[in-house]
Amino acid sequence: MTPDDPTIADEKYTCFSDEERLDYMEERIREKLEDYDGYDFSMRQVRALSIFFDLAQEMRGRDMFYAVCMMIPRVLFDLESRIYILEEEDTFVLGGTTTDDCYLEPTRTWDDELTDHVVRSKDTLYIPIFCNPKYVEMLPFEPPHNIIGNFVIRPCGSLAGHDQLFLEKYVNRIGFQLHHRIIRARNREHIQFIKSMVQDIGHNVIVPNMFFKLYFNRLKRQIEDLHVSTERVLTMMSGSDDADWIREGNQLARTASAIEAQYQEIYSHYEITSMFLETLLRRRHFEEGRYVLQKHEVNLFTSVLRPQLERYSQSFEERGIEVSVADGTSQDQMVRLVMDRGLIAQVYANFFSNAVKYTEEGELPDGRTGKFVSYGWQILKDFFAKDHPAIKLWVTSSGPPLELEDPLKVFQPGFRAGNVARESGTGRGLYFVRQVVELHDGTVGYRHNEFGNEFYFILPFEQEEER
Structure with missing residues (x-):
């Protein structure tokens, strides 16, 4: 968990009244003011954070976002950097670099440098990129230690402790922005999937279900024909003195009635199920993201x-x-x-x-x-x-x-x-x-x-x- 982790906004705050919510936000703002007074960042460092937020909002696409993250340390502080993104629970993928080092591996695993804490190795600083733990369930997988990447900066051999604190805070901002971009990308994929699924529902569920009504209508006509035939048989047998024939004729009539009753029950369930299917799976529900x-x-x-x-x-x-x-x-x-x-x-x-x-x-x-x-x-x-x-x-x-x-x-x-x-x-x-x-x-x-x-x-x- 990062030093300025926002998870202090616990679930209980969702039950605040309007006045309590405003009071709580005033308290948090004053706490942040005290924090920044304690950081005592230089004007250039403050500007770096402001430029990052401005350009992060302006640039679209993951690659352009990586470029923003890496170029701010280069332009303002003469620091080269590269960014690794955790694509699976144990695999980091190189997202971008400001150098042309040919020895860089495109993928890495957890090791002594890519870990859950800040590591300084010779003149290189490895800073883990933390996600927002409040929304970790919205990521494609649960990242170990709430880490979704690592930001590598050099040369840092003579970097002062105060400057390292700034870089850690800077990478914290990268983490939250990156987390939101991953969520947005996943939501776009989800929406595209829903659009495709709606078409599949119409083709594979609703349309085939409509054919059942045709089959029911055919069955109903056959049951009606069975009743007519049964009536004819009973009429023909009415003058017979054969008790066995009369008994069989009556049994045929009871069977025909039972079949019709069973048909009515099944058809009633079909109508209800069809109505529910067509109501819940309306295309407009999915297109508009709400019940229509x-x-x-x-x-x-x-x-x-x-x-x-x-x-x-x-x-x-x-x-x-x-x-x-x-x-x-x-x-x-x-x-x-x-x-x-x-x-x-x-x-x-x-x-x-x-x-x-x-x-x-x-x-x-x-x-x-x-x-x-x-x-x-x-x-x-x-x-x-x-x-x-x-x-x-x-x-x-x-x-x-x-x-x-x-x-x-x-x-x-x-x-x-x-x-x-x-x-x-x-x-x-x-x-x-x-x-x-x-x-x-x-x-x-x-x-x-x-x-x-x-x-x-x-x-x-x-x-x-x-x-």
């Missing part, structure tokens, strides 16, 4: 809620969970909303998935005990502003309250309550819910009420004629 909504007016219950209820019905039944519509909510009431059907469907999928895993025994206000899940919605007049109504949608599951100081903490990425550790999970489901709802200009929330744990979201009550 495709909003249309849909029937809330038939298009969004009911398919998810059917999807999780078997899981609820296996765990002995009774599912019902909340008091005051009428499924016969047609509620049409403008929303991104695919993303809001996944909001419900997350709610129901959590309800399957975390619903516990509880007692309802009417005295019944057991495991219960209810869902519902309510129109909220003038919720966002006058003449701007909202709709509140919720899923409630029986059980003790979550151990939370802040109810919204459950919607933070990676958060898992202390009393749900028995079930597997990533802690990202409710964070996804929050992202989707906020994209719809809505809000999310959690509360424990007399029925159990209620997770809800509130959306603007938009309809086509109002848009």
Whole structure:
């Protein structure tokens, strides 16, 4: 760790208020002023640092950056230099040199000169280049000792200790700038990969998936033909007195009905899976680096809620969970909303998935005990502003309250309550819910009420004629 390592900015500072953040920065600035007073750098050395920062921002490309790093010591201090970059955990590659020494090896490994501390060998100074340890996980590999290279300077046989301190500080600045350039280059490669992957998704996932619908349609027609043939067989056998033929005919009818029921179940899962695939893998998500909504007016219950209820019905039944519509909510009431059907469907999928895993025994206000899940919605007049109504949608599951100081903490990425550790999970489901709802200009929330744990979201009550 370098002498002026900035990792003092610990994670706890991300929780500062605005005033605390400003106070902390004032303190750090005053500490830096004291540090530079102690360094007592010459005017030429101060200018060297300023020129480095100016040119590092101006020059594009790794090679030009290396040239900046090496030419400042030559022009201002008559020092020759070369720079080694750690390309793998144990391999340094020569990035550039201001001399034409033919004996220089293009690659080197860790040794007595390229090490984790400053080394002076005869008239040559070897200074390790440190990365920013706060962002080490963003590098292609974890560098040993947080070192990403080595800066070699000569002639330094008569270099004073104060001048060596300046060179070490100078190389520290090189390290942080180099680290950021490596990250930027990696991000550019990542973006290019994503663009290529999006094209592959369309070609290898979305388009082939569309053919399944064609196959399902063909299968549906064949099932319809099977029903017609079955009816004919039963009609032909209706006048027969042969009990075996009648029994076989009835069995054929039951088999045809079972095949159709199985087809309907498989096709329902296919529709949901296809919708999720096409929603999550939209090209614009990747191109814009965020979820992009495709909003249309849909029937809330038939298009969004009911398919998810059917999807999780078997899981609820296996765990002995009774599912019902909340008091005051009428499924016969047609509620049409403008929303991104695919993303809001996944909001419900997350709610129901959590309800399957975390619903516990509880007692309802009417005295019944057991495991219960209810869902519902309510129109909220003038919720966002006058003449701007909202709709509140919720899923409630029986059980003790979550151990939370802040109810919204459950919607933070990676958060898992202390009393749900028995079930597997990533802690990202409710964070996804929050992202989707906020994209719809809505809000999310959690509360424990007399029925159990209620997770809800509130959306603007938009309809086509109002848009």
